[in-house]
Amino acid sequence: MAITREEVQHVAMLFRMSLSEEEIARLQQQLSQIIDYFQILQQIDTEGIPPTSHTFSLENVMRADEPRSSYPTEDILANAPLSEGGFFRVRAVLE
Amino acid sequence: MELYDLTIHEAANRLARRELSSRELTQTVLDRIHQVEERVKTYVTVTEELALKQAEEADKRITAGDAAPLTGIPAAIKDVICTKGVPTTCGSRMLENFLPPYQAHVTERLLDAGLVMVGKANMDEFAMGSSTENSAFHPTHNPWDLERVPGGSSGGSAATVAASECIYALGSDTGGSIRQPASLCGVVGFKPTYGRVSRFGLVAFASSLDQIGPLTKDVTDCALVMNVIAGHDKRDATCAPLDVPDYTQSLIPDLKGIRIGVPQEYFVEGMDDDVRASVEAAVHKMEELGAEVDWQVSLPSTGYALACYYIIAPSEAMANLARYDGVKYGYSDMRGDSMWRNMELTRQHGFGDEVKRRIMLGTYALSAGYYDAYYLKAQKVRTLIRREFDAAFQRCDVLVTPVSPTPAFKLGEKVADPLQMYLSDVCTIPQNIAGIPAISVPCGFAPAGGGSASGGDGLPVGVQIMAKAFDEPTILRVAYAYEQATEWHKARPKL
Numbered sequence: 001m002a003i004t005r006e007e008v009q010h011v012a013m014l015f016r017m018s019l020s021e022e023e024i025a026r027l028q029q030q031l032s033q034i035i036d037y038f039q040i041l042q043q044i045d046t047e048g049i050p051p052t053s054h055t056f057s058l059e060n061v062m063r064a065d066e067p068r069s070s071y072p073t074e075d076i077l078a079n080a081p082l083s084e085g086g087f088f089r090v091r092a093v094l095e
Numbered sequence: 096m097e098l099y100d101l102t103i104h105e106a107a108n109r110l111a112r113r114e115l116s117s118r119e120l121t122q123t124v125l126d127r128i129h130q131v132e133e134r135v136k137t138y139v140t141v142t143e144e145l146a147l148k149q150a151e152e153a154d155k156r157i158t159a160g161d162a163a164p165l166t167g168i169p170a171a172i173k174d175v176i177c178t179k180g181v182p183t184t185c186g187s188r189m190l191e192n193f194l195p196p197y198q199a200h201v202t203e204r205l206l207d208a209g210l211v212m213v214g215k216a217n218m219d220e221f222a223m224g225s226s227t228e229n230s231a232f233h234p235t236h237n238p239w240d241l242e243r244v245p246g247g248s249s250g251g252s253a254a255t256v257a258a259s260e261c262i263y264a265l266g267s268d269t270g271g272s273i274r275q276p277a278s279l280c281g282v283v284g285f286k287p288t289y290g291r292v293s294r295f296g297l298v299a300f301a302s303s304l305d306q307i308g309p310l311t312k313d314v315t316d317c318a319l320v321m322n323v324i325a326g327h328d329k330r331d332a333t334c335a336p337l338d339v340p341d342y343t344q345s346l347i348p349d350l351k352g353i354r355i356g357v358p359q360e361y362f363v364e365g366m367d368d369d370v371r372a373s374v375e376a377a378v379h380k381m382e383e384l385g386a387e388v389d390w391q392v393s394l395p396s397t398g399y400a401l402a403c404y405y406i407i408a409p410s411e412a413m414a415n416l417a418r419y420d421g422v423k424y425g426y427s428d429m430r431g432d433s434m435w436r437n438m439e440l441t442r443q444h445g446f447g448d449e450v451k452r453r454i455m456l457g458t459y460a461l462s463a464g465y466y467d468a469y470y471l472k473a474q475k476v477r478t479l480i481r482r483e484f485d486a487a488f489q490r491c492d493v494l495v496t497p498v499s500p501t502p503a504f505k506l507g508e509k510v511a512d513p514l515q516m517y518l519s520d521v522c523t524i525p526q527n528i529a530g531i532p533a534i535s536v537p538c539g540f541a542p543a544g545g546g547s548a549s550g551g552d553g554l555p556v557g558v559q560i561m562a563k564a565f566d567e568p569t570i571l572r573v574a575y576a577y578e579q580a581t582e583w584h585k586a587r588p589k590l
Contacts, residue, residue, distance in 0.1 A: 041403065056530055091432075
């Protein structure tokens with residue numbers, strides 16, 4: 001199943017990741033090959049079989065809603081590329 | 096025998112008898128690192144100063160009579176596990192300068208037990224890979240043949256134990272990332288049941304598959320590390336609220352009454368003859384030790400597990416990796432003209448090729464119009480794989496198989512062909528899909544092919560032993576009995 005160049009670009013943008021021309025060409029070829037391999041699953045009959053999302057299913061893991069201190073703001077912001085006044089700083093989203 | 100070659104239990108005995116101090120042991124391991132690390136490249140960060148400080152604290156504890164079995168023993172932590180204030184890179188440019196503001200649960204447990212951390216072990220970027228060649232920093236070399244890979248993604252952890260650049264290590268396993276490198280490097284590597292060990296502070300790859308486990312020089316050490324890291328932690332909602340047995344109680348040197356199954360589907364086409372012969376010989380040895388063996392067990396969906404995994408794992412990875420946006424932490428490319436453009440550039444330049452490939456696979460599999468055909472289909476196949484294991488464990492206590500279809504391959508051999516690289520995980524993926532525990536234990540050596548640099552004993556081969564969920568004790572019993580009846584675990588590479 002050949003993946004088109006446009007599909008590669010579309011999928012990359014769904015994830016908000018840019019790719020170079022060379023990467024697009026390489027991924028087009030590699031993803032096509034890997035997704036072809038996935039077709040093997042179509043051979044297997046899964047009619048009426050429920051999906052498994054987790055193998056050890058715990059339901060409704062509850063804890064008491066008790067206030068506790070969080071990590072200090074400065075510790076969390078210490079790894080931020082840009083911060084200001086106790087906030088993460090980004091370029092303006094709205095002009 | 097050199098001090099750095101000691102196992103945990105051997106070193107702990109000497110520490111307890113005061114024949115050796117942690118400071119002395121730690122210095123010996125650090126000297127070993129200085130001596131061989133340049134050739135093997137097992138670490139991203141060596142924490143020499145911290146190790147010596149922790150060794151002094153451990154010695155005080157030992158003097159005060161407050162020692163636990165791991166107190167003062169030098170260890171390596173895979174660089175995907177958070178260590179407060181110590182760089183945790185995940186083998187990625189994205190986290191090259193990331194200093195975790197907290198400890199992972201397993202790090203906390205080890206610190207309470209008297210950890211001496213000598214370094215953060217190298218790995219494939221974000222634990223995606225089977226050779227450690229996807230590290231953004233440098234590949235790791237196999238200590239048995241420096242021209243070959245150590246396996247992956249916990250290749251740094253496996254190689255550093257094999258090269259005696261630490262006494263034990265922690266790794267993580269999403270589709271074989273502890274067991275496959277353990278097999279290729281000739282050490283013991285254990286992936287516990289999904290939910291047995293808390294993942295709090297483990298940088299997430301595929302959340303329904305990831306599990307932390309030990310890489311050690313023998314099975315006794317494996318049980319000792321499991322005793323410290325296993326158990327409930329409320330900070331990981333998937334962590335099992337079940338009691339933890341004393342795993343050292345499972346170290347029984349006979350296999351009377353144990354029923355072993357050998358699933359034929361694991362002896363895949365193209366499997367190396369020496370691997371097949373070593374694993375079959377291991378099963379015969381287990382039979383001699385008292386086990387009953389059924390050679391005709393069948394798990395018919397095994398051949399679908401790889402495709403199933405390479406849909407599920409990248410889909411989950413895509414969701415987990417969306418947090419790397421260049422805003423909160425990590426690499427940030429600010430050359431764009433908008434917040435969105437910066438995010439796109441951050442990911443293009445912060446992630447390596449394999450990580451991008453998996454993000455693309457996962458995003459594709461989950462995108463509109465493809466969800467039912469790929470992700471939902473894979474989850475249904477996952478149910479079938481689980482059911483086949485459930486049925487097999489009605490009749491067998493453990494299943495025994497190869498770990499990797501081949502011994503260590505050459506650096507560069509599979510880099511250009513992602514699908515070939517993925518196929519090296521074919522025997523270690525079904526256990527993560529089903530959430531069951533599995534171990535790799537050394538079971539022989541395959542003669543190295545042409546052009547080998549080692550010219551020595553050949554390349555290590557591991558045998559895999561798996562059991563039903565939370566039956567770690569039976570796995571450890573079989574692994575221990577087999578190990579004690581053989582000499583493979585005593586071999587060390589010549590470096």
